[in-house]
Amino acid sequence: MTDTGDLTDWLTSTRVAVVAGKGGVGSSTVAAAYALAAAREGANVLFVAVDGRPGMGPLLGGRELDSNDRILRKVKGAGQVRGRTIPADQAFGDYLELKGVGGMLRRAASAASLPMIAAATPGLEHLLVLGKIKELERERAADLIIVDAPPAGHAAPFLRSATGLSDVVQSGPVREQSVEVDEMLRDPARCRAMIVTLPEETPVTEALELGAELRADIGLALLPAVVNSCWPDRAGLDKTPAMAARSHKITLSSSAKAALASSTDFGRARLERQRSQIERLGQGIGVPLISLPRLATPRLTLHHLGELADALVAPMMEVS
Amino acid sequence: MTDASPESFTNEIANAELLVTCGPGGVGKTTTAAALGVAAALAGRRVVVVTVDPARRLADALGLEAGAAADAPHRVTGIPGLSDSKSKKAKGANGELWALMLDAASTFDRLVHEQTANPKQASAILENPVYRAISGSLAGAQEYMAIERLHQLYTSGEWDLVIVDTPPSRHAIDLLEAPDRLIGFLGHPVYRALTVGQRAFAKVTNAAASMFLWAVRRLAGPQIVEDTVEFFRSLANIEPGLRKRAEEVSLLLRSDVASFIVVSSPRAEAIGEAEHLIGALRDGSFPFAGVVVNLIHPMPEPLTAADRVALDDLDDGPLADQVAWHDELTDLATAEREEIAGLADLAEDVVVVELPLLAVDVHDVDGLIGLADQLAAG
Numbered sequence: 001m002t003d004t005g006d007l008t009d010w011l012t013s014t015r016v017a018v019v020a021g022k023g024g025v026g027s028s029t030v031a032a033a034y035a036l037a038a039a040r041e042g043a044n045v046l047f048v049a050v051d052g053r054p055g056m057g058p059l060l061g062g063r064e065l066d067s068n069d070r071i072l073r074k075v076k077g078a079g080q081v082r083g084r085t086i087p088a089d090q091a092f093g094d095y096l097e098l099k100g101v102g103g104m105l106r107r108a109a110s111a112a113s114l115p116m117i118a119a120a121t122p123g124l125e126h127l128l129v130l131g132k133i134k135e136l137e138r139e140r141a142a143d144l145i146i147v148d149a150p151p152a153g154h155a156a157p158f159l160r161s162a163t164g165l166s167d168v169v170q171s172g173p174v175r176e177q178s179v180e181v182d183e184m185l186r187d188p189a190r191c192r193a194m195i196v197t198l199p200e201e202t203p204v205t206e207a208l209e210l211g212a213e214l215r216a217d218i219g220l221a222l223l224p225a226v227v228n229s230c231w232p233d234r235a236g237l238d239k240t241p242a243m244a245a246r247s248h249k250i251t252l253s254s255s256a257k258a259a260l261a262s263s264t265d266f267g268r269a270r271l272e273r274q275r276s277q278i279e280r281l282g283q284g285i286g287v288p289l290i291s292l293p294r295l296a297t298p299r300l301t302l303h304h305l306g307e308l309a310d311a312l313v314a315p316m317m318e319v320s
Numbered sequence: 321m322t323d324a325s326p327e328s329f330t331n332e333i334a335n336a337e338l339l340v341t342c343g344p345g346g347v348g349k350t351t352t353a354a355a356l357g358v359a360a361a362l363a364g365r366r367v368v369v370v371t372v373d374p375a376r377r378l379a380d381a382l383g384l385e386a387g388a389a390a391d392a393p394h395r396v397t398g399i400p401g402l403s404d405s406k407s408k409k410a411k412g413a414n415g416e417l418w419a420l421m422l423d424a425a426s427t428f429d430r431l432v433h434e435q436t437a438n439p440k441q442a443s444a445i446l447e448n449p450v451y452r453a454i455s456g457s458l459a460g461a462q463e464y465m466a467i468e469r470l471h472q473l474y475t476s477g478e479w480d481l482v483i484v485d486t487p488p489s490r491h492a493i494d495l496l497e498a499p500d501r502l503i504g505f506l507g508h509p510v511y512r513a514l515t516v517g518q519r520a521f522a523k524v525t526n527a528a529a530s531m532f533l534w535a536v537r538r539l540a541g542p543q544i545v546e547d548t549v550e551f552f553r554s555l556a557n558i559e560p561g562l563r564k565r566a567e568e569v570s571l572l573l574r575s576d577v578a579s580f581i582v583v584s585s586p587r588a589e590a591i592g593e594a595e596h597l598i599g600a601l602r603d604g605s606f607p608f609a610g611v612v613v614n615l616i617h618p619m620p621e622p623l624t625a626a627d628r629v630a631l632d633d634l635d636d637g638p639l640a641d642q643v644a645w646h647d648e649l650t651d652l653a654t655a656e657r658e659e660i661a662g663l664a665d666l667a668e669d670v671v672v673v674e675l676p677l678l679a680v681d682v683h684d685v686d687g688l689i690g691l692a693d694q695l696a697a698g
Contacts, residue, residue, distance in 0.1 A: 022345060022346065023344060023345020023346050024344065024345045024346015024347060024585075024590070025346060055589075172537075201377065201683070202375040202376070202377065202378075202683075203346075205375070205376055205377075206375070232645075232648075234641035234642075234644070234645055235638070235641065236637065236638030236639065236640065236641025236642050236645075237638075237641060237642060237645060238638075239638045239642075241639070241642060243638070244637070244638035244639040244641070244642050245639050247637055247638055247639070248634060248635065248637050248638075248639045248640075250630070250634075250639065252627075252630075253624075253626070253627055253630070255623075255624050255627055256623060256624070256627035256630065256631065258621055259620060259621040259622060259623045259624075259627065259646065260623075260642050260643070260646055262618075262620040262621040263620035263642070263645055263646040263649045263650070264642050264645065264646075266618055266620075266649070267645050267649065297651075297652070297655055299588040299655070299659075300588070
């Protein structure tokens with residue numbers, strides 16, 4: 001269990017935070033909000049996009065991410081957010097250089113033949129990226145490295161690449177690399193995962209499965225889990241418009257009643273679903289939950305990201 | 321609503337022989353594919369729906385359980401208007417809905433069996449440790465296998481309509497280029513040097529290939545080098561077949577029996593990906609039938625100016641909650657409709673079907689039938 005005493009303690013409770021969720025749950029946005037929240041607390045944060053999803057750099061206030069480590073945003077009187085991508089071929093080159101591999105082997109293993117080598121050693125590309133993240137963590141490249149993990153069911157294979165490779169590869173530097181990555185993933189002071197989901201049945205089921213898989217198969221500790229896109233829980237929607245008006249000592253016109261009923265009926269049904277799904281997640285996942293509001297816009301801006309960062313450090317939900 | 325004309329997929333449901341649904345994750349793509357299947361079966365056709373990683377409850381509704389058996393078509397039961405009989409009926413006489421779950425590895429195995437001259441050749445490939453490790457993860461394998469399975473089912477002649485739900489693709493191009501990428505892989509100079517005209521490992525003389533082997537040995541150890549060379553060698557036997565198949569699939573997907581339907585939600589990220597995908601379908605000359613925009617929030621009835629005045633300055637309480645919520649839902653629904661209008665403009669003359677976010681999630685057969693009605697009737 002994570003300490004819930006101080007609302008911001010968990011932000012920097014580990015040095016690498018892997019943010020993971022199925023496609024469509026908004027895990028990249030949550031990762032960006034987490035980076036901003038930690039920078040506001042004074043941390044020097046490095047945001048790493050694994051699959052280079054477009055738009056993340058601008059969302060954080062800088063330019064589009066590439067493989068160069070750049071400052072995206074400085075928070076006045078506090079920390080900063082930097083950002084970069086890690087392409088597998090570059091991670092490979094860096095790794096060879098780090099191992100003192102030169103000349104012919106470097107050329108042989110150049111970007112052109114990486115697809116072949118990767119095909120021969122499955123999971124290698126993921127491992128190279130994780131290996132690079134591990135190097136950044138070791139050199140203390142930042143106080144906190146936030147990893148926006150690949151979406152759509154690929155988060156677990158991505159993280160499992162370190163252990164999976166040992167079945168095929170029994171010696172050599174690739175094996176060393178997988179052992180070192182595995183060590184990092186199993187140490188909660190160095191690395192933890194944040195699971196992101198939505199307050200709906202299917203995403204909650206998938207979040208529970210992902211949580212169990214990360215803990216049991218990979219030995220990865222979890223940060224608080226995030227329920228993204230929650231409707232504000234307005235108790236007033238439980239009543240009909242006429243009942244609600246009575247407690248304000250107002251009488252509604254029939255047009256106002258009809259207009260309010262058209263939104264209230266829909267909102268009430270969705271809220272009931274949301275409450276029961278959050279309860280189910282809280283009972284099963286074993287870490288505290290943070291709910292983030294559903295923003296009334298289909299297009300996110302820097303301003304919205306600030307709202308989400310505020311909500312990340314608001315009091316967490318009680319877990320039964 | 322947008323100014324797109326009233327629309328439905330009646331034509332595709334009645335006439336298409338191959339339907340491919342594609343789009344970003346989390347927008348109800350699998351559910352849409354299943355609902356199209358229900359609609360076509362109710363129209364009297366014999367339909368099979370190929371799903372990729374369906375959510376548990378939807379898989380249950382379709383009678384699919386995890387495991388190898390799910391890779392073979394299962395009859396979907398419990399749909400009023402369709403017979404549940406297991407006996408095969410004459411094609412087209414009575415609608416039937418079948419479903420299966422894609423298993424990339426076993427589809428690849430089937431392909432290897434089909435393309436090899438004898439069982440010994442097949443098992444040389446199938447039992448190779450490198451093959452076992454990569455058959456599910458080879459570059460673009462899952463996307464390619466979705467397309468390969470579609471080809472297998474289509475050419476079997478057993479089905480009036482084959483519907484394939486594709487893996488969620490952030491890079492939309494992945495799926496459409498999967499056959500070309502496999503051909504590209506097989507044409508890689510290192511691969512060619514390892515497999516063409518070489519009898520033994522010691523005789524690998526091509527500089528690029530020997531450097532490749534040296535690099536793999538240094539990085540991953542000697543064991544994997546032997547397995548890799550052997551794997552590439554045995555794959556060489558089936559390469560012409562794989563290449564021919566990839567070309568056939570590429571032609572089939574561009575023929576007039578096929579139709580692509582893009583599924584999206586009204587969220588900006590999803591719309592952006594859908595627009596990208598539409599561009600890719602058009603650039604690649606794939607038959608693009610239309611767009612389903614799913615999960616649209618309902619637009620509340622507006623408050624009149626007089627009602628607004630009466631509801632101004634409320635103290636905190638249930639009515640204030642309801643007015644705030646009414647405004648919030650109106651703002652969201654308005655913004656979504658602007659996003660959809662942009663997409664409809666881009667989609668030009670194709671079908672655009674808009675589906676509301678329902679108060680409850682669609683997981684069961686009744687939900688699928690309701691959705692099928694909307695896709696068929698608009």
